[in-house]
Amino acid sequence: MVIDTRVCQKHAPCEDCIHACHHIHNVPQIPYKKHEIKWIWKDEFEHAFPDTAHEYANEVLKGREFLLLCNHCEHPPCVRVCPTQATFKREDGIVMMDMHRCIGCRFCMAACPYGSRSFNWRDPRPFIKDPNPEYPTRMKGVVEKCTFCTERLAQGKLPACAEACKYGAIVVGDLADPHSEINKILREHFTLRRKVHLGTGPSVFYII
Amino acid sequence: MHDAGKVIPGIIAFVLFVTLPFWSNFGKAAPKPQPEIPKEYKKCVESRDFMRREHMKLLRKWRFDVVRNNMRIYINSEGQPINMSLQNECMRCHSSKKKFCDVCHNYVSAHPYCWNCHIPPEERKGWATKEVKSLTEEASSKQPASHH
Ligand code: SF4
Ligand code: SF4
Ligand code: SF4
Numbered sequence: 442m443v444i445d446t447r448v449c450q451k452h453a454p455c456e457d458c459i460h461a462c463h464h465i466h467n468v469p470q471i472p473y474k475k476h477e478i479k480w481i482w483k484d485e486f487e488h489a490f491p492d493t494a495h496e497y498a499n500e501v502l503k504g505r506e507f508l509l510l511c512n513h514c515e516h517p518p519c520v521r522v523c524p525t526q527a528t529f530k531r532e533d534g535i536v537m538m539d540m541h542r543c544i545g546c547r548f549c550m551a552a553c554p555y556g557s558r559s560f561n562w563r564d565p566r567p568f569i570k571d572p573n574p575e576y577p578t579r580m581k582g583v584v585e586k587c588t589f590c591t592e593r594l595a596q597g598k599l600p601a602c603a604e605a606c607k608y609g610a611i612v613v614g615d616l617a618d619p620h621s622e623i624n625k626i627l628r629e630h631f632t633l634r635r636k637v638h639l640g641t642g643p644s645v646f647y648i649i
Numbered sequence: 650m651h652d653a654g655k656v657i658p659g660i661i662a663f664v665l666f667v668t669l670p671f672w673s674n675f676g677k678a679a680p681k682p683q684p685e686i687p688k689e690y691k692k693c694v695e696s697r698d699f700m701r702r703e704h705m706k707l708l709r710k711w712r713f714d715v716v717r718n719n720m721r722i723y724i725n726s727e728g729q730p731i732n733m734s735l736q737n738e739c740m741r742c743h744s745s746k747k748k749f750c751d752v753c754h755n756y757v758s759a760h761p762y763c764w765n766c767h768i769p770p771e772e773r774k775g776w777a778t779k780e781v782k783s784l785t786e787e788a789s790s791k792q793p794a795s796h797h
Pocket of ligand 2: 524527584
């Protein structure tokens with residue numbers, strides 16, 4: 442996935458991608474910060490890229506907001522620590538969760554360096570205003586995160602966030618295919634990934 | 650034995666007392682559960698006998714195939730393709746969890762946790778009943794409860 446942060450900045454404070462994802466996946470809107478659940482959200486440069494940010498960073502970066510979500514890492518630490526294999530990596534590289542198996546131990550949350558995972562401290566259902574009846578909710582005591590819309594990919598659709606963006610800021614594609622659109626974009630632009638030095642191999646790229 | 654005259658009737662009384670629930674229900678069977686079968690559909694995924702006996706195993710296989718193997722189509726014994734989904738496929742015909750699933754599950758005291766996450770047809774409209782403000786106050790006043 443490539444996110445063109447210039448486009449996001451131009452159309453700030455657009456949050457269509459976040460609303461689309463959270464609506465179709467029945468992600469609850471919990472106003473109490475400590476119980477918050479999020480699959481995709483925004484944050485500023487120094488939080489998104491703490492190892493790259495410094496106090497002399499230019500004004501443009503300071504004002505820009507960055508979309509953050511699970512990076513579907515190539516070497517996902519969350520998968521290594523999960524004792525039940527509830528979190529696993531699919532053959533196509535997507536880091537997927539099997540909610541039926543999650544025991545809520547939260548090892549994965551400790552292991553993920555990106556804060557991509559949220560724990561259900563409480564029953565999420567009262568906080569889902571307008572549920573999507575075609576997708577399940579979660580229950581109290583499990584961890585959840587972005588699933589790269591596996592249910593939509595299976596139907597030949599794009600991930601909801603990419604589809605929802607009117608400005609085309611989010612592009613998804615096959616990194617393993619050298620002729621894919623996404624590889625072309627990556628060849629032509631300067632991009633950053635989050636915390637690459639940790640060796641997780643994040644698969645979300647940011648055009649700066 | 651000195652007190653056989655007291656002990657033996659005592660034992661008999663005790664046994665009778667302990668088995669009282671059994672005697673009081675003797676000969677009266679609890680009514681057979683009558684789950685509501687959809688009228689407009691004649692056939693389920695597999696035969697009725699198979700579904701009665703094996704639906705839980707079938708659903709477990711489906712969940713494994715969909716979530717872990719990214720396979721979404723089940724081919725039944727008649728060669729028909731079926732979308733493997735409890736929430737979107739089973740409940741398309743079985744339009745009431747209360748009148749179908751719950752009837753037998755309550756009878757045998759089985760409590761599968763499918764519906765903690767999957768949305769039953771009855772609840773498609775949602776649950777957001779409380780005001781968000783009161784929930785916030787409630788949330789901040791309570792310590793997070795432990796899991797399960
Ligand atoms: S971003 Fe976090 S949750 Fe996602 S694959 Fe990487 S380590 Fe796992
Ligand atoms: S919380 Fe769930 S997904 Fe995370 S490590 Fe524990 S069992 Fe695995
Ligand atoms: S890929 Fe799908 S699940 Fe992940 S953030 Fe985008 S819309 Fe949400």
